[in-house]
Amino acid sequence: MKLIVQKFGGTSVSTKENRDLVAKKITSAKQEGYGVIVVVSAMGRKGDPYATDTLMSFVRxxxxxxxxxxxxxxxxxxxxxxxxxxxxxxxxxxxHEAIVLNGAQAGIITDDSFNNAKILKVKPEKIYNYLNDNKIVIVTGFQGVTEDGEMTTLGRGGSDTTAAALGVAVDAEFVDIYTDVDGIKTADPRIVKDAKTLDVITYTEICNLAHEGARVIHPRAVQIAMQKDIPLRIKCTFSDNPGTLVNNLGKRSNTVEIFGDRIITGIAHVANVTQLKISIDNQDRDKNTQLSLFNTLASNRISVDFININPDRIIFTVQENQTKNAIKLIENLGIKVNALVGCAKISSIGANMAGVPGVMASIVDSLTNEDIEILQTADSHTTIWCLVHGKDMENAVIALHNKFKLS
Known part of the structure; x- marks a missing residue:
């Protein structure tokens, strides 16, 4: 039996009308000959009665x-x-016969990191039994159980993670992630009105886009799917568009997409970032300064990003809501720090940029032509990051999107 995993987000199951649309997607896959495993999120978003954020707010x-x-x-x-x-x-x-399994019943075994557990393994025997009885198996996303029976949840994007883990466990033909958008865009459509829906994208590209602000799928889910090269499809519950295919080679089914000239695949952004600068003069230059600085921040659960370390200075960023605590911890070490709040991180992402000359020159050209000050840069084989003032964020995204002709 060929198997498919379909995950439906909170808006997809929030109303009776939407649930009818979801049922249509499920039964259509069943009619195509698939054994269907469905993963669902909690209904709606914050403010809706049964949404995860609403439940969290209620108890707190x-x-x-x-x-x-x-x-x-x-x-x-x-x-x-x-x-x-x-x-x-x-x-x-x-x-249609359907059976509901919670995370424990579905065999999703996690560690004991409550509120942000990691899946250790999946025991799908019970799922196989129900599929063999011709039932549609509905699994509650976002949750699992420890080896000793404690209920856990998987943190942000947990239902995506559940779907990917089940897809790997049962060797699914596809894992379909249904949302309220019709696929992965070349940029945030709220900023770039003519952002294009990508037909195909690699695991690496979508991981980077997700890490850098695109929130259509959680990067942990992509990393799990990569383990067995299980194709992901990002689709819209409310349309029949094919969506975006995510796999290792950038191929859609039997058709090879030629996009070797596509240097940049998409532009992502993260707002509300603070840049921290630490100058180290000769008398303060102690080999333990860097170690004590980053150890202190890590032990206080402050995530640092965009790190540049030189003999005479250290520059990095933190999220704006962690700024006050970070500054206090650094100053308690006897280290002076300068903070620039209200920044934004802009990421130009493309699996084909490695070894291609002129990409950074094009980025600098497009931003300087718009009088956008570049505060800091960094790069990898697939991504070039620029830090800009928050007031310039939207113009920077639009300028880069236009420069690389992504519309």
């Missing part, structure tokens, strides 16, 4: 102390259960 607003992570996971797992049961009833009214 009714507690004077920090909620125990173990108990919080028990609460947060409820949203997906509600979605799954409602969807199963829709399918049954349409004449």
């Amino acid at each position: 607003n009714n507690s004077s102390e920090e909620v125990n992570p173990r108990e919080l996971d028990l609460l947060l797992s409820c949203g997906e259960v509600i979605s799954a049961v409602l969807l199963s009833e829709v399918l049954k009214t349409k004449g």
Whole structure:
């Protein structure tokens, strides 16, 4: 039996009308001869009654102390259960047998990092049994269980991660991620009105786009799918567009897409970034300064990014909401720090840029022509990052999108 995993996000299951559309996608795959495994998120978004963020806000607003992570996971797992049961009833009214499994019943085994657990392995025997009985298997996303039976949740993007892990475990033909957009765009369409939907993209490119601000799929899910080269398809619940295919070679089914000239695939951005600069003069230049600085930030769970280290200075960025704490920790070490708040990180991403001369020159040209000051740069084989003032973020995204003719 050929198998497919279909994941539906919160907006896709938020209303009866939407759940009817979801059921249509599921039954269509069933009619095509697939054994279907469905993964669902909690219904809606923050403010909606059963959304994950709503449940989290509810318990925190009714507690004077920090909620125990173990108990919080028990609460947060409820949203997906509600979605799954409602969807199963829709399918049954349409004449299709469906069975709901929570993360534990589906065999998703995690570590014990409550609220942000990692999947260690999947035991799909129960899923196979129900598929062999010709049932549609609906699995609650975002959750699993430890070896000793404790309920856990998988953190942000957890339902994507669930879908990818199940796809790898059962060697699925495809993992389809259904959202409210019709695929991966060359830039945020709220900024670039003529952003194009990409037909095909590599795992590496979409991982970088996701890490750098594009939120259509969680990068952890992509990394899991890469383990077995399971193709991902990013589709829209509300249309029949083919969406974006994600695989290792940039091929769609039996048709080879020729895009060797596509140096840059997409432009991503992250707002609300603070740049921290530390100058080190000769008398303060101690080999332990760098180590104590980064160890202190790490032990206080402050994530640093965009790191440039030179003999006389250290430059890096933190998220704006971590700025005050980071500055306080650094100054407690006796180190002076200058902060530039309100920055934005712009990423130009493309798997084919490695070894191609002139890419950085094109980026600098496009930004300087728009009088956009470049505060800092870094690069890898697939990405060039530029830090700019936040006020210039949207113009920078548009300028780069135009420069590389991505529309």
